[in-house]
Amino acid sequence: MSIRHGLLALLERGPRYGYQLRSEFESATGTTWPLNVGQVYTTLARLERDGLVRPVGEADADGRVTYLITDTGRAEVASWFATPVQRADRPRDELAIKLALALTTPGVDIRAVVQTQRTATLRSLQDLTRLKVRAGEDDHAWLLVLEAMIFQAEAEVRWLDHCESRLARLGRLEPITEQAPVPTRAREDAR
Amino acid sequence: MSIRHGLLALLERGPRYGYQLRSEFESATGTTWPLNVGQVYTTLARLERDGLVRPVGEADADGRVTYLITDTGRAEVASWFATPVQRADRPRDELAIKLALALTTPGVDIRAVVQTQRTATLRSLQDLTRLKVRAGEDDHAWLLVLEAMIFQAEAEVRWLDHCESRLARLGRLEPITEQAPVPTRAREDAR
DNA sequence: CGACACATGTAACACGTTACATGATTTG
DNA sequence: CAAATCATGTAACGTGTTACATGTGTCG
Numbered sequence: 218m219s220i221r222h223g224l225l226a227l228l229e230r231g232p233r234y235g236y237q238l239r240s241e242f243e244s245a246t247g248t249t250w251p252l253n254v255g256q257v258y259t260t261l262a263r264l265e266r267d268g269l270v271r272p273v274g275e276a277d278a279d280g281r282v283t284y285l286i287t288d289t290g291r292a293e294v295a296s297w298f299a300t301p302v303q304r305a306d307r308p309r310d311e312l313a314i315k316l317a318l319a320l321t322t323p324g325v326d327i328r329a330v331v332q333t334q335r336t337a338t339l340r341s342l343q344d345l346t347r348l349k350v351r352a353g354e355d356d357h358a359w360l361l362v363l364e365a366m367i368f369q370a371e372a373e374v375r376w377l378d379h380c381e382s383r384l385a386r387l388g389r390l391e392p393i394t395e396q397a398p399v400p401t402r403a404r405e406d407a408r
Numbered sequence: 409m410s411i412r413h414g415l416l417a418l419l420e421r422g423p424r425y426g427y428q429l430r431s432e433f434e435s436a437t438g439t440t441w442p443l444n445v446g447q448v449y450t451t452l453a454r455l456e457r458d459g460l461v462r463p464v465g466e467a468d469a470d471g472r473v474t475y476l477i478t479d480t481g482r483a484e485v486a487s488w489f490a491t492p493v494q495r496a497d498r499p500r501d502e503l504a505i506k507l508a509l510a511l512t513t514p515g516v517d518i519r520a521v522v523q524t525q526r527t528a529t530l531r532s533l534q535d536l537t538r539l540k541v542r543a544g545e546d547d548h549a550w551l552l553v554l555e556a557m558i559f560q561a562e563a564e565v566r567w568l569d570h571c572e573s574r575l576a577r578l579g580r581l582e583p584i585t586e587q588a589p590v591p592t593r594a595r596e597d598a599r
Numbered sequence: 600c601g602a603c604a605c606a607t608g609t610a611a612c613a614c615g616t617t618a619c620a621t622g623a624t625t626t627g
Numbered sequence: 628c629a630a631a632t633c634a635t636g637t638a639a640c641g642t643g644t645t646a647c648a649t650g651t652g653t654c655g
Contacts, residue, residue, distance in 0.1 A: 219500040220615075226509040236634050246508050250500045253616065258636055263614080280623070280634055298516050301528035302503045304557065308643090309410045309441045312493045313556040317437050317549040318417040325489050337492035357578070358508040365504040365567055366495065372563035376556055387548070409642075427606050444644065449608055454642080471606055471651070499615090 220252065220260055222297045225286065228270055229294050234281040235261060247352075247359030249366070269293055312373070316380065328384055335377045342370040411443065411451055413488045416477065419461055420485050425472040426452060438543075438550030440557070460484055503564070507571065519575055526568045533561040 220242075227233060227241050235257045242252050261284060264270040269290035273283045286294070312334065319327040345367045352359060411433075418424060418432050426448045433443050452475060455461040460481035464474045477485070503525065510518040536558045543550060 218614075219502045219505050222502075223505050223509060226513050229513055229515075234634080235636090245512065246505055250505075253618095254634080255618080255636075256614095256616065259615085262636090276635080282635070294513075298506065298510055298513075298521050299524065301525040302506070303528065304532045304561075306502070308499050310553075310556060310560075311410045311413075311497070313553045314410050314414050314437055314441075315489065315493065316556075317552050318414060319489055320549050320552065321436065322417050322420055322485075322489075324420075330489050333490065334492040337494065341495045357574075358511050360574075361508050361511065361571060362501075362504045364570060365501060365507075368563045368567040368570070369501075369560070370495075372559045376559040379555060379559070380552060383548075383551075411643075425606080426608090444646095445606080446608075446646080447642095447644065450643085453608090467607080473607070 220256065221264065222294070224257065224260055225264060225269060225290055225294050226297070228284060228286040229291060232273060232283045232285050234283050236281075245358050247356065247362045249359075249362050264290070328381070328388075331377050331381050331384070335374060335381075338370055338373045338377065342367065342374065345370060411447065412455065413485070415448065415451055416455060416460060416481055416485050417488070419475060419477040420482060423464060423474045423476050425474050427472075436549050438547065438553045440550075440553050455481070519572070522568050522572050522575070526565060526572075529561055529564045529568065533558065533565065536561060 223242055223245075224238050227238055227245070233241070236254065238261075239252050239254050239257045242257075243250075261270065265272065265284075269287060270284045271287050273285050276282045316327065316330065316334075319325045319330045345363060349360070349363050349367065352363060354360075414433055414436075415429050418429055418436070424432070427445065429452075430443050430445050430448045433448075434441075452461065456463065456475075460478060461475045462478050464476050467473045507518065507521065507525075510516045510521045536554060540551070540554050540558065543554060545551075
């Protein structure tokens with residue numbers, strides 16, 4: 218529901234038309250998440266269906282169709298800003314699921330998975346840092362988003378390191394079974 | 409694609425039936441993300457459609473329909489584990505979008521938004537910590553997921569604090585305009 | 600017997616996403 | 628003139644999600 222609410226929030230600043238909404242959404246989030254124009258129109262149609270926005274007449278001379286936010290829409294935005302994002306609202310964390318399953322899937326070298334991810338995360342962390350250095354002090358919105366991603370990436374690296382050390386501890390207690398089949402389960406492991 | 413890949417990974421451990429997949433998925437991720445049974449069946453149908461799994465005959469005496477992973481499916485799982493989760497793969501960060509938009513939406517008190525979120529995040533951080541204390545040392549998968557969420561929540565709090573101090577700095581330089589309209593644009597702001 | 604867990608499945612819808620079609624206007 | 632940008636829109640599909648229908652077995 219990010220786009221839906223995002224567009225609605227932009228419409229609270231005043232009447233907008235579709236194409237404009239796309240560029241404003243992208244610039245407001247530092248072009249971090251590119252937005253296909255088509256999606257603006259589908260989303261606007263859904264917002265209209267739900268009575269949160271309303272087109273103002275037909276297309277103007279330049280072919281622009283302007284939308285207005287309704288009172289219902291305004292209430293929706295207010296409630297969006299007033300309500301914190303809960304843990305349960307968020308989509309499932311694909312990386313966490315991947316590692317949790319890698320842990321107990323035979324034939325998968327979880328240490329390798331962790332290492333590969335760590336490298337990738339570190340690289341994107343560098344990219345983000347480079348972007349931040351290049352970013353001006355003026356674009357607060359972009360800095361906000363950039364830093365959100367930096368903090369997340371840092372946390373991810375820390376978590377991966379934490380996983381690795383835990384795995385190392387486990388490995389010492391219970392030697393790795395990955396490639397070399399454990400005698401008692403050799404038949405099962407074979408493919 | 410988390411569920412899709414998750415179920416596929418479970419099927420790589422051996423033949424499974426739908427109901428079983430749900431409980432294994434939930435226990436493998438510490439019941440963090442409850443999974444509607446119906447979704448297992450829709451996902452299985454899609455996996456079958458794409459040739460990644462294959463039902464083994466009809467339902468057995470207990471009405472169970474067992475599924476097997478195919479070679480294509482096995483390749484898909486391997487590629488899933490081998491490929492890191494990139495930044496661009498992730499869904500848009502709703503919280504980041506919200507704050508970025510709150511920053512420039514007139515009439516929205518962004519400091520309040522940050523504070524509300526901070527409180528909520530802190531509370532869920534406490535819940536998670538409590539869960540971790542209660543969790544046994546044995547369930548590695550759950551610990552993994554739990555700690556992922558803890559690290560994320562901690563990062564979120566740090567980020568929110570960072571935002572707040574930046575806002576405080578901005579506020580000192582450029583007093584808040586929220587309710588009082590800026591003279592030169594008063595007409596536009598009026599509704 | 601009634602409630603509950605086990606077990607499968609379908610219909611309907613939400614949002615997000617892309618590819619495509621169409622046309623006006625600007626600009627090198 | 629050709630290419631790019633501006634501008635709208637639709638069709639089609641993907642995953643995720645819920646609500647519902649259906650039936651068996653078990654246990655207090």
